[in-house]
Amino acid sequence: MNITYTEKEIDQVAKMVIEKSTNKVLLFHAPMGAGKTTLIKAIAKHLGVVDAGNSPTFGIVNEYENKSSHLLAYHFDFYRLNDEMEALDMGFEDYLNKNVWVFIEWPNKIESFLPEKSTNIYIEVIDMTTRRITIS
Structure with missing residues (x-):
């Protein structure tokens, strides 16, 4: 499935x-700034989610909750990882064993x-305001 969109259409x-x-595990492939x-x-x-905040680039993972403080999702940003073993050291597998979006x-x-x-x-950058998303 391919969708071309602008930020106005992000919702x-x-x-x-x-x-x-x-499934609830979504892998986002795209260049920086896409x-x-x-x-x-x-x-x-x-x-x-009440407050999705910013990318967890510096903290690697953010937890997202609803108004009732019920955990809904984890958001990982592995850009700064030097070795994939660092993900195991932080307990990545444990995060995957919960019934939440990742x-x-x-x-x-x-x-x-x-x-x-x-x-x-x-996510493919078409121009400054347009992106194309492919879901597979």
Whole structure:
């Protein structure tokens, strides 16, 4: 499935991603600045997250909750990982064993530990305001 969109259409795209996802582990493949975090924040909003905040680039993982403080999702940004073993050291496998959404930016950094049942989301930069997303 391919969708071309602008940031103004991000809410509709977020809804489609949720509907088309065959599981709760979403892998975001895109170059720096392509809009991975922007899309994840829109998805989280549609799931009922209160405050999706910023990318967890410096902390590696953010936890997202709803108004009742019920955990809804984890958002990982593995950009700064030097070795995939760092993901294991932080307990990555434990995060995957919970029944919540898991959003992973830079999944190529931890390929050995990705679950087989994941939804791949590829974001391509068309121009300054337009992106194309492919879900597989």
